[in-house]
Amino acid sequence: MNTKENIKAWSENAKTFGAEFFKNYKNEGDFWHKELLNQNILDGLGDIKGKKILDAGCGEGYFSRILAGKGSIVTGLEPSDMINSAIEYEKINELGIEYIKEDLCNFDHRKNYYDAFVAINVFMDIPDFEIALKACIESLKNNGILVFSILHPCFTPVRFNKSTNEYTKETDYDGKGLIEIEEYFKEVHVIQTNDVYNHRTLSTYLNKLISFSMTIEKIIEPQLDLEFEKEKPNKDCHIPTFIIIKAKKLLK
Numbered sequence: 001m002n003t004k005e006n007i008k009a010w011s012e013n014a015k016t017f018g019a020e021f022f023k024n025y026k027n028e029g030d031f032w033h034k035e036l037l038n039q040n041i042l043d044g045l046g047d048i049k050g051k052k053i054l055d056a057g058c059g060e061g062y063f064s065r066i067l068a069g070k071g072s073i074v075t076g077l078e079p080s081d082m083i084n085s086a087i088e089y090e091k092i093n094e095l096g097i098e099y100i101k102e103d104l105c106n107f108d109h110r111k112n113y114y115d116a117f118v119a120i121n122v123f124m125d126i127p128d129f130e131i132a133l134k135a136c137i138e139s140l141k142n143n144g145i146l147v148f149s150i151l152h153p154c155f156t157p158v159r160f161n162k163s164t165n166e167y168t169k170e171t172d173y174d175g176k177g178l179i180e181i182e183e184y185f186k187e188v189h190v191i192q193t194n195d196v197y198n199h200r201t202l203s204t205y206l207n208k209l210i211s212f213s214m215t216i217e218k219i220i221e222p223q224l225d226l227e228f229e230k231e232k233p234n235k236d237c238h239i240p241t242f243i244i245i246k247a248k249k250l251l252k
């Protein structure tokens with residue numbers, strides 16, 4: 001699947017998930033956003049009041065709303081029909097968020113503009129990730145900050161299904177209390193509901209940032225509070241599902 005086809009697949013997801021799904025999503029995203037991602041990403045961004053921030057691949061826009069609620073000047077960029085829910089929320093409860101329906105790979109018209117750039121679980125969804133990352137860095141001012149999360153590639157097992165000839169994500173931790181990694185080095189497309197995500201090695205992400213002269217300032221592997229393991233084993237108490245990377249644009 002190329003970048004365009006994957007965006008189409010995300011528009012299909014918008015239909016599949018539907019308004020009912022997003023009802024629970026409104027203020028904080030899903031369980032993983034709420035417990036593992038949101039606060040860590042906000043901490044990475046630091047003081048955001050009055051700052052221009054781009055929330056790339058904003059989906060239905062819950063994090064754009066969090067940022068706007070904290071006084072940031074927010075642009076939510078989303079190429080798929082997921083953006084329709086975001087625009088609906090903005091009509092009902094106006095927070096002054098600007099929404100742009102666009103592929104991040106084509107976002108080349110606001111250079112040196114943003115103080116910060118956020119991408120929550122987005123770069124792994126973009127086949128042309130290098131083009132998207134370059135566009136995002138170019139849109140940052142000098143000293144601008146990029147904070148992004150991805151599925152932790154070291155600890156997200158993917159399995160090859162011989163009968164379908166496809167890779168899928170292995171999610172059965174509860175049954176085993178451990179994960180089994182079959183293959184890490186191979187960069188593959190992993191089939192999800194309608195879309196695919198791209199499994200890449202961690203060094204692919206980090207080296208690409210370094211090659212674009214970004215300074216890596218912090219890496220967070222969010223851990224779930226042990227409270228959540230009272231009833232059954234929970235992977236996130238022991239093995240991170242996500243990795244969050246904070247990097248700064250420091251031009252010499």
Ligand SMILES: C[S@@+](CC[C@H](N)C(=O)[O-])C[C@H]1O[C@@H](n2cnc3c(N)ncnc32)[C@H](O)[C@@H]1O
Nearest residue numbers: 010057058059080082103104120121122125126
């Ligand atoms: C896993 S969802 C995350 C959505 C949102 N950031 C969140 O955490 O709720 C990935 C998002 O990336 C978007 N996406 C896919 N390809 C993209 C591209 N080329 N440019 C920008 N966003 C893209 C998808 O449409 C989808 O909304």
